[in-house]
Amino acid sequence: MANRSAVKLNSGQPDFVQFNNLVCETAGGKVIFATDEWFAPARNLLKREPAEFLASAFTEFGKWMDGWETRRKRIPGHDWCVVQLGVPGVIHGVDVDTSFFTGNYTPSISIQAACLDGRSVPSLVLEGDRTGMAASESQFEAVAQLHSESWEEIVPVTVLRPGYSDSCHNFFSVTFPHRVTHIRLNMYPDGGIARLRVYGVGQRNWSSVSSQEEVDLVTLVNGGVCVGYSDAHFGHPRNMIGLGRADSMADGWETARRLDRPKVLKMDEKGILQVPGFEWAIFRLGHPGVISRIEIDTNHFKGNFPDWCKIEGCSITPEEEQTYIKHKWSSDKGPTWKMLLLPQKLKPHFRHLYSGECVLQCGRVSHVRLVIAPDGGVSRLRLWGHIISSNSTNLHQISKL
Numbered sequence: 001m002a003n004r005s006a007v008k009l010n011s012g013q014p015d016f017v018q019f020n021n022l023v024c025e026t027a028g029g030k031v032i033f034a035t036d037e038w039f040a041p042a043r044n045l046l047k048r049e050p051a052e053f054l055a056s057a058f059t060e061f062g063k064w065m066d067g068w069e070t071r072r073k074r075i076p077g078h079d080w081c082v083v084q085l086g087v088p089g090v091i092h093g094v095d096v097d098t099s100f101f102t103g104n105y106t107p108s109i110s111i112q113a114a115c116l117d118g119r120s121v122p123s124l125v126l127e128g129d130r131t132g133m134a135a136s137e138s139q140f141e142a143v144a145q146l147h148s149e150s151w152e153e154i155v156p157v158t159v160l161r162p163g164y165s166d167s168c169h170n171f172f173s174v175t176f177p178h179r180v181t182h183i184r185l186n187m188y189p190d191g192g193i194a195r196l197r198v199y200g201v202g203q204r205n206w207s208s209v210s211s212q213e214e215v216d217l218v219t220l221v222n223g224g225v226c227v228g229y230s231d232a233h234f235g236h237p238r239n240m241i242g243l244g245r246a247d248s249m250a251d252g253w254e255t256a257r258r259l260d261r262p263k264v265l266k267m268d269e270k271g272i273l274q275v276p277g278f279e280w281a282i283f284r285l286g287h288p289g290v291i292s293r294i295e296i297d298t299n300h301f302k303g304n305f306p307d308w309c310k311i312e313g314c315s316i317t318p319e320e321e322q323t324y325i326k327h328k329w330s331s332d333k334g335p336t337w338k339m340l341l342l343p344q345k346l347k348p349h350f351r352h353l354y355s356g357e358c359v360l361q362c363g364r365v366s367h368v369r370l371v372i373a374p375d376g377g378v379s380r381l382r383l384w385g386h387i388i389s390s391n392s393t394n395l396h397q398i399s400k401l
């Protein structure tokens, strides 16, 4: 069952954790090589859910652990693995999470990165339960073709903290403004890591996309990213731009119940709930464009779907975006929003599709704001449209939050 934990704003975490996790298994991330998976397989590193600890769970190889754990090394060398990003892009930061690895955590790590676009990469995905296994000679030979030992170092060799609740997140800010497709995680010399989260923004090669082609301009695969929100108590708004339909409520944006809800609720003549407050989430599109079709999916949100939603758009420069982020998109210092989708009554657990006259023509937009009222959950947001080229595209794609 999916684990759902509250997402706290300003909880002392670095800003980069607001970006998309480009290696998450739900974004298509895959481990393609690991030297050793004796106690627990490397693919656990990429799970979306926070790590668990089950005190009485043991396998035939030792204590069951929710992460990647190698055996105590009794031969020369160190352990390492190679991860293929689900969404290639620019990395802004990493969280090496050692949750629950205390007497067996990895003392130090480093991370290397490469862009293997256009290179022949041996098909190496590690499948199935690999507990108790080590890399075979043929796997070592195949991965050697990647020369990962020479990839660019994006996190230098650094000591980790153990996996107690107040020390398990090991955050590393990354300054490497290049597209990355693969990373290599080095453990020195061995041990356990619960999760690896690689935060960044997807980067699509837009030169191969014609302005006639209809594309989802906000999906994380095309470089969409959440750049602000009012509340993410149960689920971060970035979940709405994930792949496919949501697995569960945990895979959507869900706010807390607003405390300014009237004691007794009333509706207007159009059946729209009369409430003072609302919640919002803002996304930078992967590429500026004109939006013609919209999907709002409340899949899984049955007793907690919003009463209504609307969408607005604006066209701003990367410099303006930085200023608005600094001021937390406050209404007096924010952009001028143009209406893209008028307030629409929503249904529970339902895929709402809007096209034709429903979608207002507001020209080229670089950012959108989804407003929901009074609160609740939305599992997916899709914004189909056509790109409009601009000279600032590259800057737009790599600028930081």
Ligand SMILES: NC(=O)NC(NC(N)=O)C(=O)[O-]
Binding pocket: 039, 061, 062, 063, 064, 065, 069, 071, 072, 103, 104
């Ligand atoms: N109790 C343990 O966790 N022992 C060992 N690890 C596992 N998973 O059994 C170890 O020391 O490396």
